[in-house]
Amino acid sequence: MRTPSAYRWKAQFLLLAMIWGASFLFMRTAAVEFGAWTTAGLRVSVAALFLLPLLWLRGQVSVLRAHWKPVFVVGLFNSALPFALYSFAVQHITTGLSSILNATVPLFGALVAWVWLGDKPTLSRACGLGVGFVGVLLLMGGEASFKPQATGLSPLWAVAACLLATLSYGVSANFAKRFIPHVPPLATATGSQMGATLALVLPALWSWPEQLPSLQAWGALALVGVLCTGVAYILYFRLIEQTGPARALTVTFLVPVFAIAYGVALLGEHITPWMIACGVLIVVGTGLASGLLQLPFRGART
DSSP states (O other): OOOOOOOOHHHHHHHHHHHHHHHHHHHHHHHHHHHHHHHHHHHHHHHHHHHHHHHHHHHHHHHHHHTTTHHHHHHHHIOOOOOOHHHHHTTTTOHHHHHHHHTTHHHHHHHHHIIIOOOOOOOOHHHHHHHHHHHHHHHHHHHHOOOSSSSOOOOOHHHHHHHHHHHHHHHHHHHHHHHTTTHHHHHHHHHHHHHHHHHHHHHHHHHHOOSSHHHHHHHHHHHHHHHIIIHHHHHHHHHHHOOOOOHHHHGTTTHHHHHHHHHHHHHOOOOOOHHHHHHHHHHHHHHHHHHHOSSSSSSOOO
């Protein structure tokens, strides 16, 4: 019988995938006019400004003050570096491909957990990671475009940026689990955005656009800062606290499904039976990797 707490974290898991699926569209809209460094810098600063009053109202300022050093390190690897890399990437490859590459986060997270924390996955979860990764590869090979967007830059550099960002996410999740396992999610989310803001302030100012960006770009930036960063990271660090980094990171298997769906609904993009089939495969892999589904055999550890 499922407990209420199990229903709660699964609902948070799904909501987080829905929110992060939209972040690639917002990043593309903002980055085209603001540039990569400024988009990332403003994103984390908006998120920090949104979260600080909540932190104060919840009386957790003292908690952040006691753990600010490791929390700021999380901000560097979980926000500053990957946000800048993705803001660069979405200017040169499609948002669909960017979101698909983001689904490799659990693979890097599991590898880091295995090497660093000695956390070997069960056979069922390992199979789930494999199934999900196969779905990602099939979707990328069949539908995603490597065509550069606005420049002649080789898209391989953008792909490399996405993969480096996913590795950074994997390091951050395991760092948070090891060094700040009992820090409340709100304090972690707020402090990480403050740390990321400090890391990005100089690059963001240095690359500030000469022409004033449009209201659409500002609106996208506000949404990616408040919703896709501030609200999303509260959910994300809560999932790490409740389920562990390996399971929390599997949320990225669902993100491409939502990102593609938003493209169809909001940008008039087309969806094919191949995309639907791969999306189902990704969802099944996510269910196995996160423990939502179980294979009909017992395999203690791989």
